[in-house]
Amino acid sequence: MTTKRILVAYGSKQGGTAGIADEIGSALREDGYETAVLPARDVRDVSGYEAVVVGGSVYAGRWHRDASRFVRLHAEGLSDRPIWMFSSGPVDGSAEQHDLPPVRGLARHMERLQAREHITFGDSITASTPGWIARYLVRHAAAGDFHSPEQIQGWAHHISAELADRP
Numbered sequence: 286m287t288t289k290r291i292l293v294a295y296g297s298k299q300g301g302t303a304g305i306a307d308e309i310g311s312a313l314r315e316d317g318y319e320t321a322v323l324p325a326r327d328v329r330d331v332s333g334y335e336a337v338v339v340g341g342s343v344y345a346g347r348w349h350r351d352a353s354r355f356v357r358l359h360a361e362g363l364s365d366r367p368i369w370m371f372s373s374g375p376v377d378g379s380a381e382q383h384d385l386p387p388v389r390g391l392a393r394h395m396e397r398l399q400a401r402e403h404i405t406f407g408d409s410i411t412a413s414t415p416g417w418i419a420r421y422l423v424r425h426a427a428a429g430d431f432h433s434p435e436q437i438q439g440w441a442h443h444i445s446a447e448l449a450d451r452p
């Protein structure tokens with residue numbers, strides 16, 4: 286049996302979503318899948334992959350532009366393979382407490398591509414996050430670390446289990 290190849294593509298501004306994509310990639314590799322983790326804007330072709338996971342950060346209620354562009358550009362190839370989607374966003378505990386639905390634009394992509402599932406992960410904005418907005422949020426006590434490796438790894442292992450059930 287040949288190993289299934291999985292692509293994890295992401296759109297990230299400050300690196301948080303890139304980190305989540307790496308964690309998903311590591312968990313999928315642990316489960317025996319050959320996995321490429323790439324910035325969504327660098328992907329030229331999805332035909333070499335059996336499944337795709339794509340994620341983006343949410344800014345002002347919009348999914349990251351690179352992630353949206355990726356799903357539009359590769360719509361044909363993506364609709365032929367199983368696809369999972371994620372968002373990274375809230376800098377509070379809400380994503381761990383309940384299921385946060387995709388933002389409107391992303392929900393439309395999911396419907397068009399018949400995506401399998403979506404999940405939202407919390408993010409971390411701390412004193413070491415670059416940028417003035419992060420500094421502002423830290424100063425005004427609106428920041429915090431809500432990144433959950435357990436939730437991310439759990440979701441990746443769940444994708445592995447679903448793929449294992451496919452012929």
Ligand SMILES: Cc1cc2nc3c(=O)[nH]c(=O)nc-3n(C[C@H](O)[C@H](O)[C@H](O)COP(=O)(O)O)c2cc1C
Binds near residue numbers: 303342407408419
């Ligand atoms: C200006 C600004 C606007 C944001 N808007 C949202 C938002 O509308 N919804 C949300 O869930 N998170 C929002 N966030 C939090 C970011 O989505 C979160 O920090 C994200 O995980 C950053 O990912 P990145 O490091 O990959 O860019 C916002 C953050 C900033 C700085």
